[in-house]
Amino acid sequence: MTTRPAEAASARRERRRVPTVVLVLVLSGILLLSIVLSVTLGPADIRPAEVWGSLLGHLGFDPTLLGGDVLSPLRDGIIWELRMPRILTAAAVGAGLALSGTVMQAITRNPLADPYLLGLSSGASLGAVAVILLSVGVLLPVAAFAGAIVALLATLLLAGAAGALTPTRTVLAGLAVSSFLGALTSLVIFWSATGDTYREILSWLLGSLSGARWPAVAIALGALLLVGIPLMLTGRTLDAFAFGDNAASALGVGVNSTRWLLLSATALLTGAMVSVSGSIGFVGLILPHAVRLVAGQRNRVVLPLSALAGAIFLIWIDTGARTLFDPRELPVGILTAVVGAPVFALLLLKARRIR
Template sequence: MAALLGAPVLLVALVLSIVLAVTVGPADLSAGEVWGSILHHLGFGTSDLSVLRDGIVWELRLPRVLTAAAVGAGLAVSGAVMQALTRNPLADPYLLGLSAGASLGAVLVLLLGVAISLTVAAFSGAMLALLGTLLLARSLGVITPSRTVLAGLAVSSFAGALTSLVIFWNTQGDSYRQILNWLLGSLAGADWGSVKVAWLTLLLVGVPVILGGRVLDAFAFGDTAAAALGVHVTRTRWLLLAGTALLTGAMVSVSGSIGFVGLVLPNAVRLVVGSRHRLLLPLSALLGAILMVWVDTGARSLFEPRELPVGIITVLVGAPVFMLVLLRNRERA
């Protein structure tokens, strides 16, 4: 019952986190002013902020915070699904080579000037990496979780090597910093286009995956048990893999490669609420969103005027928290 009540509490915490995170920064903004600006742009009432301060809220900070929330939720859900499908607690959203493929696509745009947007290039790279992983796994015979993992590792290593080669051969001057920020994860360039990509994918792909938590419970005991429970194993696995790939690819395309969230957060939630995915998935999504909002806020504000890549903060903050969760739940770990 406590776990069921946790979702509404976390939803309220997420809304409050979004508003409070927008207030953080050099401009002195209050939560009331942020609410006023949001309601004004939604067609309710007027805003007392100047044009400049209203632009800081609506054009700069709010799109970034909303993108961060969607990315955190999407990566957490993707990680939980991958761990269920592969029956491997060390699986993460990037297991199928998605991150490496997205990184290769982004680096080609940043360094070689390929005439497409960074978001499109990163998403295309992620999808091509997924296709390569699945084709390789299929060439080995019947697609199984272990073959898929091995194929993903091979494709990820190959794409990573190509990325390193392109960087080594073409990088000059300060372009290293721009590439490094993307490879370690950054939401500095988030705008309303990023919000649309992240939230539409989360709503159209992530929500149906979350609602299918009972199906994932069936996979916990293996394919035979899942089939006995009435699950069409092959079709369901393909649908979930495709959904997870689309979700991860969209998130990586707007944020870069942010590690830790999809790997550790579902495991931390599992230690607290158990392995029932009808609870695990929504709670992971909400906690992932809250975590990413505050991690990104810290990345842009703790060391002003310098901004840290988000991926560094996720590990520095998340690893100690996960250690504490492990210690407090040592009997269940």
């Protein structure tokens, strides 16, 4: 029996893949280096030794250990209270969105799926706009998360009411809910926003990490640990979905219950990320595709690598947003779109050549 050329080419590509352990170690090292270097970038000139000294001091160690510097309260505040929580939030949000995008693309078998497919972004936006207009910004993360969960429930109920929870019905229900909630958000802004609230609302809708402090780190990292890590362990289940619902059922997967569970978990993770960062696009769309070109199609490999790649990507996008046009700061969502759209086009062209 002869092997078809396409299958032979695919087999050769799989043999040339870099080992997963090597990729994880390399990306983990790049992530740690990115965190340190990005802290040093900004209007205040910060050296890596100062970053290390600040970290040691806040962990209860001698700041001068292993070459660390003793800092003045002002410089320590810049590192520990301003830059570090923002960068860690960016890393967690990038990892969460990339992970959510990977799961959504696998479970819906739709390469254009992203974490906001179920209307989560529109629901979170409605909740956030409502509390901004009511001048209770302290409740913004709670309201955004609640809006995302309401959007999820509306999407799943609508899809379930139309029959079995198939990928097509889920996508169509998500589009309907997203359009409806987006229209409500626009109506609320048009009817009620005045003065400076327009700028605050626009900044949130375009995605921003400028207000991220340690509570935001706790929310994003907590969601990543509690929901993201279990999602990373579902790679084999997602691989079963790649062959269709019948094949997944034959492999022992409870199709409907598993899809409901995975969609709910993904929505919880996305809602937590959106609640602290606003709507940041393209991260959950392009990073899974980029990782698959390097690591192959196995989701148990793609999931952790996408999380690491998403964290690195958003750290540097946010660093660019706050430094490229200093003293002005761009919303993160603008830069992710500017970078993400051309990168996605290149990935599509590369994938076409590979096939």
